[in-house]
Amino acid sequence: MFNNFFHKLASPKYFYRIAGAWIPWLAATCLLLFLAGLYYGLVVAPPDYQQGESYRIMFVHVPAAWMSMFIYMVMAVTGGIGLVWRMKLAEVIAISSAPIGASFTFLALVTGSFWGRPMWGTWWVWDARLTSELILLFLYLGVIALHGAIEDRRNAARAVAILALVGVINIPIIHYSVEWWNTLHQGPTVTKFDKPSIHISMLIPLLLMALAFKLYYAFVVLMRARCEVLERERSTGWVRELAEAK
């Protein structure tokens, strides 16, 4: 039964319908999590003993930065699956992830800047963490540009997958940059093998926001994937019927 589900999911028509049914539920859950996260992050959590209220930028900065790397991995893995098994849906997910990943990377960089300015006294430093995250943004932009430059969508997906896979090398560099090099950026306080050194009152909103961002990505990538499916299948009967029924 499980196998059958995946088989059907691989059919663009079925995927289009199922994704359309999931999107509202994912979006509603995401909205609730965002509201809870904002409430606990902006109202309930106490000010930081060193950074005062400015640390509240963390609740958008850290989830955005986590997602920038997570989405890249999704893009590389689905791209790889598309490359090896020629699975159309994997190609669709890979290319639909790129603009979302790029926007999260941009968000992580900008909010980082707005946090760095009052805390470090500078908008930007060319240190390992910031520079490797900037390279991630360029990788995403490269993927988008490359996809746009190749007319045939399946060839474009292959080229994009190769670029995405090569760029995976940047992900551990971003993650370990704060340990491998001296940097202004603080070390991890959640994603480490020890007990998190962040207080529970700040950890709860952070995790709520992180979960909200995950769900957000899930429904937004499905929205984009549906568009990509329509574009690819535009000459098929079911897409024409769907378009004319509107």
Next chain:
Amino acid sequence: MNLTEFLHMGGYAFYVWTSYGIALLILLANVVLPLRQRRKLLTDIARTARRARRET
């Protein structure tokens, strides 16, 4: 805590609210853009289908 104090963010209002504002804009854009794209695509596909029928 009153509202003025909340909005003031201990003197970091500019940095905190700009960050949240940009986050909101980006999150909204990622929802609106695919919605608009889908609508445009469907109209476009329907037009092409009608034209193809007329020509045959």
